[in-house]
Structures are given as structure tokens and as C-alpha cells.
């Protein structure tokens with residue numbers, strides 16, 4: 309890369325609104341150069357067509373060892389905060405090649421565990437977990453001293469707590485390790501933490517994973533960890549099994565928390581959409597899909613690597629532009645940019661649940677398309693239905709414009725969801741109460757919308 313090109317690298321405002329960064333990046337072209345933490349240059353892809361093309365391009369790989377010389381030659385500091393996203397013997401960082409079907413092999417157990425039938429079977433348990441978390445929300449909404457209503461931040465006790473518990477079930481995490489797992493889930497997407505914090509997090513995670521594997525070797529169950537340990541998956545090494553479990557933890561919690569948090573904030577700050585949902589004029593999927601488009605929960609997810617230097621011509625509003633992807637310069641796909649592209653979604657900043665021809669790639673594209681998309685939407689559908697049934701008059705406790713964003717560029721969601729719950733719907737109260745049924749999801753519509761996403 310020419311020294312001149314390294315002069316003006318864009319730097320993310322790691323504590324700001326990712327969509328603001330995306331607007332700035334778009335002004336610089338379809339795939340401008342950015343400086344990742346530590347000043348490492350990368351091409352951040354913000355053009356939706358280019359994102360989809362690169363996700364399937366055989367000249368682009370996710371295998372850092374094979375195709376990123378700086379990584380292979382150990383030129384990156386061990387404590388580089390993005391290191392956990394680069395190194396890993398799991399599907400996320402593997403590719404099929406002429407030599408091996410590594411990605412297919414590592415992805416197979418995930419597709420088995422997270423397929424449509426498996427996710428449908430999880431629904432009763434997700435409802436139970438969500439109702440229990442809502443009981444905790446109810447308690448937090450009352451000042452214990454005065455007995456008066458008080459502001460509740462839904463992020464920790466609901467929108468992160470529910471996915472943590474559901475994923476803990478999925479992975480078969482026993483009760484005595486749940487607290488340790490919850491602690492590990494903090495900070496996973498935070499690219500602003502120091503190298504030392506990152507290394508400490510990873511060491512804690514490793515210890516907890518070892519304890520989980522030891523427990524499930526002794527006490528096998530029907531969970532994903534036990535399944536991975538069983539014979540049919542002996543084509544995965546111990547390291548690969550561990551990495552696969554770690555991948556689920558990293559991929560599933562913060563992303564879902566972001567989607568749930570953003571959908572709640574969007575609905576509460578757009579009363580016409582909330583009223584339409586509560587009157588049954590729109591399904592909850594309309595609000596979820598519009599949030600996926602407008603507030604992509606997985607923002608700029610590291611990383612891909614050109615296997616050679618190549619050029620792509622991109623059609624932009626200013627005419628064709630040639631982008632050169634240089635060997636050795638990683639690619640950062642900014643999935644959250646696609647839904648806000650003004651050429652594919654007119655008035656992209658507007659939250660409009662009645663939008664037609666909505667286009668986004670919030671769950672990625674190509675062979676690495678999100679393995680947990682169906683579970684993520686199911687979790688969100690159930691949570692929103694139960695929350696708004698129980699608290700039909702809930703309000704945001706602050707001006708939505710003052711709500712901050714989760715740190716780092718990997719994910720994007722509200723860093724708090726402060727609400728006043730308002731009166732409970734008397735028919736939909738406690739976790740063992742009756743009522744609180746979720747609207748029967750329009751399965752066909754939901755499936756076809758997921759199908760349309762996969763592209």
C-alpha cells in the first residue's frame with residue numbers, strides 16, 4: 309500500500325453512533341480505508357451490492373492464517389483488542405477450499421442445533437425465561453422504599469438477560485457456571501477495551517469453557533456442548549469444539565440484545581407504529597424487520613482477507629468507481645450500512661413499519677450467513693409480544709436522542725433502555741400467570757422474510 313494512502317485513514321468514533329460513522333464513510337466511497345484499533349488499515353465496505361458480492365467472492369477469505377500475512381507472521385501485538393475476532397478454529401473464521409471443506413465441517417453442528425425445527429422446539433422455554441425476566445423487571449420498576457414507580461433500564465435485566473439464559477440452556481451451562489458465563493459475555497463486542505482487559509476476558513472465558521466441557525463430559529445432556537462432545541462430531545478437534553462454543557457465546561448475546569433494545573426504543577419513540585402493533589394492524593415482525601434495516605445490530609464485523617490483489621467496479625451515484633482490494637489489507641464488512649443506503653431504501657433514517665421493498669443484510673450474506681438468524685428473530689418476537697402485552701402503556705423515560713450507543717464498531721444498539729413501565733395489564737402479569745400469550749407468529753410470513761434475507 310502506498311504511504312500516501314495511509315495518511316488520511318478514517319477512524320471510528322468508538323463511543324458514538326455507528327450510523328454517523330457510516331454516513332461519513334459513504335462520503336468517501338463504497339469501500340474507504342479506515343484505521344482499526346492500533347492504526348491497522350482496513351477497507352470498510354459500506355456499499356450494499358459490494359457487500360453482497362464480496363461475501364461470495366472466492367478471492368476473499370475469512371481465514372487469517374492463510375491470507376493475512378501480518379497475522380501469520382505474528383506481526384500483530386498479542387493483545388490487539390480485535391485479536392479474538394481474527395483467531396479462532398470455528399466456522400466464522402474458516403473457509404472451504406480445494407484442500408478442505410473446513411467451513412462446511414465446522415458449520416454443520418451449528419446448522420443442526422439452530423435449524424427451524426430446533427428453534428420452534430425452544431419456543432416454550434424462551435417464553436418461560438422471558439416471563440421470569442419480566443417478573444424481575446416488574447420488581448425493578450418499583451422503588452422498594454417508597455413503593456412508587458421508578459425508571460427501569462431494560463438492557464441488563466431483560467434484553468441481555470434473556471439471550472444469556474437462552475444461550476446458556478442451548479449450551480447446557482450448569483447452574484454453578486452461569487454467573488461466570490454471564491461475566492464472560494460482558495465486553496465481547498467492545499473494541500474500545502484495552503489489550504490487557506481483552507486478554508483477561510479471554511483467559512476467564514477459556515477457564516469457564518474448560519469447566520463446561522469437563523462438566524458435560526461427566527454429565528452429558530441434550531445440549532449443544534454434549535452434542536459436540538459425542539462421537540458423531542469427532543471430526544472436530546477439542547480446540548474446534550471449544551472454539552465453536554465460544555463462537556455461539558460471542559455471536560448470540562450482544563447482537564440479540566442490540567436488536568431487542570433498538571426495537572423497543574424505535575416502537576416507544578414512534579407511537580403510531582406502537583399503536584398499529586397493539587391494534588393488530590401490523591405484526592411484530594414489521595417492527596423487527598424495520599429495526600434490522602435501520603439499526604443493524606451487527607455493525608462492522610471483523611474481518612475478511614483478499615487472497616490476491618484485485619479490482620472491482622462499483623456503480624455509485626457519481627458513476628462507476630473502481631475499488632482495489634490489496635493483498636494484505638483486511639476487509640471490514642459494515643453490514644449495518646446496507647439498510648441505510650439511500651439508493652436502496654429511500655429516506656433511510658426514517659423508521660417506517662409500512663415500508664415496502666425494504667432491503668438490508670443485517671444477518672450477512674453468502675456461506676457465512678448468520679447461523680442463528682431464526683433464533684434471534686424468535687427471541688425478539690417473543691420478548692416484544694410479552695413485554696408490550698404486560699405493559700401496554702410503557703414509555704421511554706428519556707428523550708430517545710439522548711440514549712447512547714454500545715461502544716465499538718462491531719455491534720450497534722442502545723447502551724441503555726430506560727423506561728417507565730406504567731400499569732400492568734392485569735391479565736398478563738406473573739411468570740406463572742396465564743394469559744401473556746404471544747401472538748401466534750405468522751410462520752409463513754416470518755419464514756419467507758427470513759428466506760428473503762438469506763441471499
Ligand code: HEM
Pocket residue numbers: 399400401415418422555556559560561563564567604605606609610611641643669670671672673675676677678679680681683684
Ligand atoms: C440480531 C441478532 C444477530 C445478528 C444481527 C447477527 C448477525 C450476523 C452476521 C452479520 C453474521 C455474518 C458475519 C460475517 O460474515 O462476517 C453472523 C454470523 C454468525 N452468527 Fe449471527 N447474528 C445474530 C444473532 C445470532 C445468534 C442468536 C446466533 C447463535 C445462536 C448467531 C450465530 C452466528 C454464527 C455461528 C455465525 C457464523 C456463521 C458462519 O461463519 O458460517 N448469531 N451473524
